[in-house]
Each structure stands twice: as structure tokens, then as C-alpha cells.
Amino acid sequence: MYDKIKADIRGSYYQQQFANDGQRFVAWYVRNIHGQDTNQTKYCITDGADDKQIDAVVIDDEQSAVYIVQGKFHSGSIIDAEPLREVLSSWVQLRDLPKLQENANNKLKQRLSDLSRALEDGYDIHFELIATAELTDAAEKDLAAFQRALAEDESFSASLTLIAPEELQRRYDMALERDNPYLRHALRLEPGKYVDMTVGQTSVVMAAVPLKECLEFPGIKDGSLFQKNVRQSLGLSNSVNKQIKSTIYSDRHRDFFFFHNGITAICSDMSIENGILNMRGLSVVNGCQSLTTILSCSEQVKKLDETYVMFRFYEIKQHDRADKISTSTNSQSTVKPRDLRSNDKRVLALKRALEHRYPDGYLLTKRGEQAPADRNQDRVVDMASLGKHMMSWHSQRPNIAYSETKIFDTYFEQLFKRDYTPEKAIALKEWMDLIMRKWDKDNPLGFNETLLAMKSYAPFHHLLAVSYFFAYSSKQPDRVPAPDVALAKAKESNIYDWIVSLAGKALNMALTNAANEPLAANRVFSPNNWMKAKSSLSGVANVVQTQLMMLPDMGAKDQCAALILPPEAFEYRWQAD
Numbered sequence: 001m002y003d004k005i006k007a008d009i010r011g012s013y014y015q016q017q018f019a020n021d022g023q024r025f026v027a028w029y030v031r032n033i034h035g036q037d038t039n040q041t042k043y044c045i046t047d048g049a050d051d052k053q054i055d056a057v058v059i060d061d062e063q064s065a066v067y068i069v070q071g072k073f074h075s076g077s078i079i080d081a082e083p084l085r086e087v088l089s090s091w092v093q094l095r096d097l098p099k100l101q102e103n104a105n106n107k108l109k110q111r112l113s114d115l116s117r118a119l120e121d122g123y124d125i126h127f128e129l130i131a132t133a134e135l136t137d138a139a140e141k142d143l144a145a146f147q148r149a150l151a152e153d154e155s156f157s158a159s160l161t162l163i164a165p166e167e168l169q170r171r172y173d174m175a176l177e178r179d180n181p182y183l184r185h186a187l188r189l190e191p192g193k194y195v196d197m198t199v200g201q202t203s204v205v206m207a208a209v210p211l212k213e214c215l216e217f218p219g220i221k222d223g224s225l226f227q228k229n230v231r232q233s234l235g236l237s238n239s240v241n242k243q244i245k246s247t248i249y250s251d252r253h254r255d256f257f258f259f260h261n262g263i264t265a266i267c268s269d270m271s272i273e274n275g276i277l278n279m280r281g282l283s284v285v286n287g288c289q290s291l292t293t294i295l296s297c298s299e300q301v302k303k304l305d306e307t308y309v310m311f312r313f314y315e316i317k318q319h320d321r322a323d324k325i326s327t328s329t330n331s332q333s334t335v336k337p338r339d340l341r342s343n344d345k346r347v348l349a350l351k352r353a354l355e356h357r358y359p360d361g362y363l364l365t366k367r368g369e370q371a372p373a374d375r376n377q378d379r380v381v382d383m384a385s386l387g388k389h390m391m392s393w394h395s396q397r398p399n400i401a402y403s404e405t406k407i408f409d410t411y412f413e414q415l416f417k418r419d420y421t422p423e424k425a426i427a428l429k430e431w432m433d434l435i436m437r438k439w440d441k442d443n444p445l446g447f448n449e450t451l452l453a454m455k456s457y458a459p460f461h462h463l464l465a466v467s468y469f470f471a472y473s474s475k476q477p478d479r480v481p482a483p484d485v486a487l488a489k490a491k492e493s494n495i496y497d498w499i500v501s502l503a504g505k506a507l508n509m510a511l512t513n514a515a516n517e518p519l520a521a522n523r524v525f526s527p528n529n530w531m532k533a534k535s536s537l538s539g540v541a542n543v544v545q546t547q548l549m550m551l552p553d554m555g556a557k558d559q560c561a562a563l564i565l566p567p568e569a570f571e572y573r574w575q576a577d
Contacts, residue, residue, distance in 0.1 A: 147160050185218055185282050262311065389401075398536075461536060465503035
């Protein structure tokens with residue numbers, strides 16, 4: 001793996017953007033394993049003088065998680081405990097963010113500001129030590145001790161994971177398959193501790209599996225093992241997960257089998273040969289919380305003998321049947337409303353209306369769901385994306401559109417209305433599809449690097465800016481245009497691409513203006529926090545109004561006239577705060 005990474009970081013991107021191989025290694029990991037693009041990766045890297053033993057900070061809004069990365073790019077076969085002590089040092093310092101930020105370098109100061117906002121939103125903290133060599137035996141003991149310390153600390157919940165060469169290779173392989181994971185796994189079954197049977201014409205294997213064998217299952221960390229689950233990890237502070245950790249570290253770990261409800265996995269195909277259970281198309285539909293928590297205690301788990309957990313393996317080929325099993329078996333931890341909104345009557349009503357209005361359309365209501373092959377992808381709408389688009393356009397709050405928790409818990413009633421029309425849903429998708437084409441790697445609008453680093457949520461402000469142009473041109477500053485009416489007018493007047501480009505430039509200028517504003521002493525401007533604050537909305541609005549005053553004198557009088565919509569095309573914004 002070392003040679004592979006060494007060759008990769010010789011590429012022009014790593015050589016030009018990062019000062020040394022240590023930084024390039026961390027950037028390689030952030031880019032390849034965490035899936036950040038080139039601009040996001042550069043924004044995440046904090047390594048350098050006064051980095052406080054923090055090489056990178058990755059904030060994953062989709063998973064509500066923060067990853068603190070420390071890298072050790074070493075050509076030898078083993079490394080000592082020094083990198084572990086650096087991770088522990090960063091953990092201690094993060095407990096006092098103001099003091100840490102005061103003495104950190106500018107890049108880390110900025111990311112700490114972003115991290116503070118993430119902690120306020122309840123994000124989990126994961127420390128990752130990535131290394132191209134194995135730990136010494138003494139360092140392995142230190143790792144186990146550090147994991148125990150993090151697991152037992154109630155005031156600052158976090159996990160620590162060592163990602164050494166074998167795990168690094170596995171994560172890299174999994175990342176290559178992330179878009180379409182098809183997991184395979186071979187599990188040795190202990191004699192006398194499993195039952196092979198057929199129930200209802202379905203192959204079933206029930207087995208007591210050693211807890212340490214759970215660490216070998218692929219796809220736990222990146223979530224691909226749980227693609228058919230109704231939810232991902234609920235976090236280390238979840239009450240059930242705390243109990244799991246407590247049992248693992250207690251002298252009653254042998255009772256784990258009796259305390260735990262068991263884990264349910266489905267496979268598209270499985271067979272037993274010489275005591276080996278071979279599984280293809282593997283997915284855990286109940287057990288995400290348990291497996292992720294077990295992984296967070298990996299060093300302790302490796303030492304446990306005679307500690308088992310019950311597994312139920314089902315050979316299920318039908319997707320709809322797998323979905324039913326997933327929903328039915330998830331009772332060990334409370335399923336939050338956002339996990340089950342797919343069955344809400346308002347969502348089902350919209351799905352029925354959309355697919356009736358557009359026979360080639362489809363509303364994806366479940367995580368991992370795929371539209372039938374005969375549907376038009378331009379009319380395939382994902383419920384989660386639709387909620388984010390409605391939050392940005394109708395509620396005019398793109399600053400909170402990134403959070404699925406807020407959309408499906410706090411604001412679901414305001415967003416998903418029974419009378420919402422399919423035409424509006426398709427129009428929002430079409431607006432956003434064009435917007436995202438402006439955010440591709442060629443950067444046709446010339447966005448600055450800081451803005452490109454926020455590609456996961458900044459485009460929602462871009463969508464807001466489009467609606468602002470119609471509202472301010474029509475003298476309706478306190479109202480919101482109907483997205484389908486605005487789309488039809490833009491296409492009819494041939495300003496569809498023009499207005500999306502103009503809105504993107506307005507967002508770019510608003511961020512630049514905000515960055516140039518004077519700050520109080522010892523304060524650092526955080527683009528991430530600005531984008532998630534209400535001040536970003538007024539910033540975008542001010543630039544839009546300025547552009548509208550200047551455009552007629554710049555030869556765009558006809559285009560500005562085409563932005564005017566009739567009063568009946570507007571409504572008051574949907575309250576979301």
C-alpha cells in the first residue's frame with residue numbers, strides 16, 4: 001500500500017498543493033477514502049506549524065460526523081506509540097476549543113470554527129490514525145488504553161480507530177466500489193454453534209459468532225455494509241451504544257450474547273462449504289449500531305475470548321422483501337422519524353401524484369432505493385434532495401438545508417405538504433440539476449476555491465439566489481416565486497442558463513464581500529460558518545439587488561424584464577425558524 005500511495009502522491013495535484021509527503025498522504029486519504037474533491041481536500045488539511053497534532057479535519061454533514069485525522073507516512077514496517085500520543089494530545093486540546101483556537105495556525109483556526117458549529121448540531125467525533133506501517137506491540141497496548149479512555153469519557157464522546165496498511169487497503173478497495181457496493185465475505189462457523197435450515201423456502205443460518213470476528217466484516221466504517229438499513233449509526237452517545245461499550249469493557253463480556261438482541265444480515269446468495277459461510281451481496285439490515293460500536297472498541301474486542309453475538313443470515317433475493325425485513329427488525333434502538341418518513345401519508349400522496357402526472361417519473365422515498373430502469377432520470381426525484389431544495393427555495397433557509405435531521409424531524413410538517421404539486425417538485429430538481437452542472441470540475445463560473453470546498457451545501461445558496469432574482473425583479477422581496485412558473489418563464493425567454501450563471505456569480509461575490517469585512521481582534525472568518533448563518537442570506541440578497549440595478553445599463557434590459565412574474569406566482573415563504 002505504501003508503494004501505491006507513494007506513486008499516487010507524485011501526481012501534479014499533490015505535488016503542487018501540499019508541501020511534503022506527510023501532507024500529501026493525509027490529502028490522499030481525505031480525497032480517496034472520505035470522498036472529498038480537490039478543493040474540499042485542500043480546505044480540510046491543517047497540517048503545518050502550530051497544527052496541534054491535527055493533520056486534517058473532515059466534516060461529513062450527511063453522516064453528522066467529524067473526523068480528526070493524524071497521518072504517519074512511514075516506509076518502514078513498524079512505528080512506535082508517538083503518533084498515538086499525538087492523537088491523545090489533540091483529544092485533550094479539543095476539550096477546550098477557545099484555547100486551542102487561540103494558539104492554532106490559521107487553517108486550523110478556521111476548521112475549529114467549523115467544528116464548533118458541528119458539535120452544536122450534535123455531530124460525532126472520530127479520531128483516525130492513518131499509518132503505512134504497523135504498531136509495535138507496546139504501541140498496540142497504548143492504543144487499547146486510549147480507546148478505553150475515550151469510551152469511558154462521558155463528557156466528550158469520541159472514538160479512536162487505527163487504520164494501518166491492511167485496513168487502509170480494505171478501505172481503499174471499498175471506496176472504489178462505494179457507488180455500487182457488492183460485498184462478499186467468508187465467515188468460519190464454529191462447530192456446534194450454528195444451525196443451517198430452510199424456512200418458508202428461504203435459506204437461513206443462525207450462528208453464534210465470536211465478537212472479534214465482527215471486526216473482519218467489510219463496509220462497517222464507510223457504511224456500505226448497512227446500505228439496506230433504515231438508518232446509519234446513531235452515534236457513540238446513543239444510550240444503547242453506551243451499554244454495548246460498557247459490556248465490552250466489563251468483566252461480564254461473556255454475557256454479551258445474552259444481553260444483545262442479535263444482528264440480522266441478508267445476502268443475495270450464500271452457501272456453506274467445509275464450515276465456511278460464503279456470502280455474496282451482503283448487507284446488515286439490523287445491527288449497524290452494534291457493529292460500529294464494536295469497531296470503536298476494536299483493541300479491547302481483539303482480546304476477548306468466549307464472547308459471542310448472535311447472527312441471523314437470510315438468503316433474500318427480492319429487494320422489496322429485504323426492505324420489509326429491514327424495517328421490521330430495527331427495534332433495538334428507537335427509529336427516529338426521519339428514518340420512517342417514507343411511509344408518511346404526505347410523502348405517499350406526493351409519490352402517487354408525481355408518478356400519476358409523470359408516468360416516466362419516480363419519487364425515491366427510501367434510502368438505497370433505485371428507480372425502475374424504464375424511468376426518465378430527469379424525472380426521478382429523491383425525497384431527501386427534495387426536502388433540501390424546498391428548504392432552500394420555499395423556506396429560504398439554505399443555511400440549514402444540509403441537515404437531514406432538521407428537515408425530517410424539526411421542519412417536516414412545514415416542508416412536506418399534501419397539496420405540493422408534482423410540477424413544483426420536478427421544477428426544483430431541474431433548477432438544481434442545472435446548478436450542479438455549474439459546480440463541476442471545469443468550474444465554468446470561476447468560483448473561488450473556498451466556495452468550491454463547500455460543494456456539499458453551498459449550491460443550496462445558489463438555488464436561493466435564483467429565486468431572489470425573480471422576487472426582486474418582480475417587486476416581491478418578501479415572497480417566494482413558484483419554481484415551476486419561474487422555470488417556464490426562464491425557458492420561454494431563453495434566460496434559463498443565464499440566470500443560473502448570474503446567481504452563481506452573485507453567491508461568489510457575496511462570499512468575497514463577507515471575507516473582506518473587518519473582524520474583531522483574534523477572530524477568524526470561517527466561510528463554512530458564514531454559509532450556515534443567516535448573515536449569508538442577506539449577503540446574497542444584497543449582491544442580487546446590486547446586480548439588478550446594474551444589468552440594464554450593461555445591455556441586459558430584456559433579460560431583466562423576463563425575470564418579472566405576475567403577483568399570483570408568489571406566496572409567502574414557509575416558516576422554518
